[in-house]
Amino acid sequence: xxxxxxxxxxxxxxxxxxxxxxxxxxxxxxxxxxxxxxxxxxxxxxxxxxxxxxxxxxxxxxxxxxxxxxxxxxxx
Amino acid sequence: xxxxxxxxxxxxxxxxxxxxxxxxxxxxxxxxxxxxxxxxxxxxxxxxxxxxxxxxxxxxxxxxxxxxxxxxxxxxxxxxxxxxxxxxxxxxxxxxxxxxxxxxxxxxxxxxxxxxxxxxxxxxxxxxxxxxxxxxxxxxxxxxxxxxxxxxxxxxxxxxxxxxxxxxxxxxxxxxxxxxxxxxxxxxxxxxxxxxxxxxxxxxxxxxxxxxxxxxxxxxxxxxxxxxxxxxxxxxxxxxxxxxxxxxxxxxxxxxxxxxxxxxxxxxxxxxxxxxxxxxxxxxxxxxxxxxxxxxxxxxxxxxxxxxxxxxxxxxxxxxxxxxxxxxxxxxxxxxxxxxxxxxxxxxxxxxxxxxxxxxxxxxxxxxxxxxxxxxxxxxxxxxxxxxxxxxxxxxxxx
Numbered sequence: 001x002x003x004x005x006x007x008x009x010x011x012x013x014x015x016x017x018x019x020x021x022x023x024x025x026x027x028x029x030x031x032x033x034x035x036x037x038x039x040x041x042x043x044x045x046x047x048x049x050x051x052x053x054x055x056x057x058x059x060x061x062x063x064x065x066x067x068x069x070x071x072x073x074x075x076x
Numbered sequence: 077x078x079x080x081x082x083x084x085x086x087x088x089x090x091x092x093x094x095x096x097x098x099x100x101x102x103x104x105x106x107x108x109x110x111x112x113x114x115x116x117x118x119x120x121x122x123x124x125x126x127x128x129x130x131x132x133x134x135x136x137x138x139x140x141x142x143x144x145x146x147x148x149x150x151x152x153x154x155x156x157x158x159x160x161x162x163x164x165x166x167x168x169x170x171x172x173x174x175x176x177x178x179x180x181x182x183x184x185x186x187x188x189x190x191x192x193x194x195x196x197x198x199x200x201x202x203x204x205x206x207x208x209x210x211x212x213x214x215x216x217x218x219x220x221x222x223x224x225x226x227x228x229x230x231x232x233x234x235x236x237x238x239x240x241x242x243x244x245x246x247x248x249x250x251x252x253x254x255x256x257x258x259x260x261x262x263x264x265x266x267x268x269x270x271x272x273x274x275x276x277x278x279x280x281x282x283x284x285x286x287x288x289x290x291x292x293x294x295x296x297x298x299x300x301x302x303x304x305x306x307x308x309x310x311x312x313x314x315x316x317x318x319x320x321x322x323x324x325x326x327x328x329x330x331x332x333x334x335x336x337x338x339x340x341x342x343x344x345x346x347x348x349x350x351x352x353x354x355x356x357x358x359x360x361x362x363x364x365x366x367x368x369x370x371x372x373x374x375x376x377x378x379x380x381x382x383x384x385x386x387x388x389x390x391x392x393x394x395x396x397x398x399x400x401x402x403x404x405x406x407x408x409x410x411x412x413x414x415x416x417x418x419x420x421x422x423x424x425x426x427x428x429x430x431x432x433x434x435x436x437x438x439x440x441x442x443x444x445x446x447x448x449x450x451x452x453x454x455x456x457x458x459x460x461x462x463x464x465x466x467x468x469x470x471x472x473x474x475x
Contacts, residue, residue: 003447007415007424034374052375052411075447 004074010054011072012036012046019068028063036060077283077298080120082162084281087256091248093263094275098164107145107163113137114166117148119158122304124280129153134166157305167275171238172265174198175246176280177220177253185213186253188220190246192232194265195277208232220250241274242266256294257287313388317367320380327373327404329381329412337362339429339470340385340394342378342413344369348399348459355460356395361467364391372404378412379419386420386427393429395466400434400455406441409433414448425449429469432462 019025022042029037029044034053037044037060060069079087085095100120101107109115119131126132131153135144145161172194180187191209193201202209210231214220226243234242245266253261260282267277288295297303310318313334321330328344339361343349349368356363365385369378385394396413398404413431417424424445431445434455445452451469453462 005418007411007418007448009411009444049376052415053408055405055408075444 008052009073009075010051011074012051012054013070013072014044014046015068015070016044017068019064019066021066024064024066025068028060028069031059031063033057033059077285077288077294078122079281079283079294079297080122080160080303081118081279082120082160083297084279085162085276087252087281088249088263088276088279091252093245093248093252094273095279096164096167096275096277098162100160100162101145102160103149107141107161109141109163109165111165115141116164116166117141117145118162118164119148119151119153119156120160120162121153121156121158123154123156126153131158155308159303159305167267167277168270169267170270171268172277173234173242173268174201174262174264175242175249175266176260176262176264177250177258178260178262180213183213185215186250187211187213188225188228188246188250190228190232192229192234194267198264214250216254219254220247222247225250237272238268238274245274245276252281256281257284257290258282259284313365313384317381317384320377320384323377323380324374327369327371327377329367329369329373329377331368332381332385333366334388335363335365337364337470338390338392339466340364340382340388340391341367342369342382342385342394342396343367344398344404344433345401346370348397351399352395352397352459352463355463356467358460359464359467361395361463361470364388369398369409370401370404372408373412375408375412375415378409379416382413382416383420386417386422393427393466393470395429395463395470396431396433397459397462397466398433398435399459402436404433405436406433406438407444408437408441410441410444410450414444414450425451428452429466430462432457432459 025044029039034050036047036050036054038047082100089095097111099110114137115135117133117135119126130151133144133148135141174191174194176189177186189211193208210228212228222243225246226239229239229242249261258281260280262280263276265277267275283294288298311334314332317330317332341363343352353366414424417427428450431450431452442452
């Protein structure tokens with residue numbers, strides 16, 4: 001199993017095709033307690049430096065019923 | 077924060093608890109007693125047991141107060157050199173009592189401890205003559221009314237006029253404890269003088285750091301760094317670690333004390349970190365630092381702390397040891413440790429002497445450690461055993 005040279009453990013993937021509603025996007029970008037998402041010109045982006053703070057709380061998944069977010073564990 | 081004796085006594089006075097007549101002098105001032113007769117010179121340093129360590133000096137009427145004060149200012153007492161002395165009148169004592177109020181974390185209520193014998197080591201007295209000590213809880217809501225305080229004092233056999241007076245002082249001390257958000261409020265001894273007065277000869281007041289914002293006057297004292305000449309000045313390494321801890325509000329990862337060994341310690345949990353530190357030393361390990369992590373620190377903080385400890389010259393390995401955790405996540409600590417080591421340009425498998433944090437999310441944490449080849453153990457391995465493994469691992473490295 002390959003290891004990341006700088007130790008990256010979590011990757012967050014966004015598929016905007018699955019979530020077009022701006023209100024919904026605003027909801028799930030704002031719900032993360034460790035600031036993994038931010039809106040840039042209205043578009044959601046992942047804040048890479050915060051990805052490894054992800055606690056798998058699932059709040060973003062709950063706030064995005066369309067399933068635009070996928071959380072990947074890189075150590076499994 | 078622990079107040080110095082004169083600071084604590086000024087609070088007692090505010091609440092109507094009698095204190096001896098006295099004056100505080102700084103090193104550059106000429107000591108002049110505001111009373112005639114023998115004096116007691118007391119070094120104002122934040123430790124107990126000053127009488128046994130030369131921090132309290134009796135100066136007779138015909139002795140040179142200035143000379144004795146100068147000698148006390150020049151004395152280092154358990155690492156502290158006094159910046160101020162309290163000069164008090166020496167009283168003619170008939171009897172001494174002990175009273176303290178602290179918070180019982182098991183019962184989750186404040187507790188009064190009263191002894192009919194004061195000026196002594198209360199732990200020793202509790203073992204030898206437990207009948208002289210009475211302990212009783214009270215509530216923050218009701219406080220400690222005088223009649224209840226008297227009941228406590230009476231339990232130890234005190235009667236008559238002293239019982240009334242001591243009960244009143246104890247009730248006032250409980251008010252001090254509650255209203256100043258103290259964690260310890262102790263008068264030892266409370267003296268009964270030959271003239272029948274009750275006077276607080278010494279006072280230990282510890283205020284909850286997290287409540288200082290409610291007491292601007294005490295907070296101002298806490299901010300005055302010049303009041304105590306620290307036993308050991310903060311090193312640049314410790315200062316940098318404190319900065320790491322202040323990066324965000326999440327958990328603790330950066331309370332560090334520097335030592336000159338080769339084994340970096342990332343250890344946590346108050347008593348457990350002390351246990352781990354002592355165990356490493358007992359097994360021949362040479363800690364490069366003491367530290368505390370806990371309260372679920374952010375990955376970033378653990379990462380930065382790990383890198384910082386590894387930046388200390390001579391540190392080749394780190395031991396990561398905590399007790400079984402419930403409010404800190406093992407996987408988040410594991411992420412921070414691995415990231416910090418990699419950022420320092422080291423190999424986690426070679427650098428971690430032992431990782432022993434069992435508890436919340438340990439299965440995820442152990443997956444991370446396995447992936448990077450880090451030696452870890454679960455709760456079946458004691459802190460002592462983990463410390464032994466760490467000491468051995470670091471010893472091999474330096475041999």
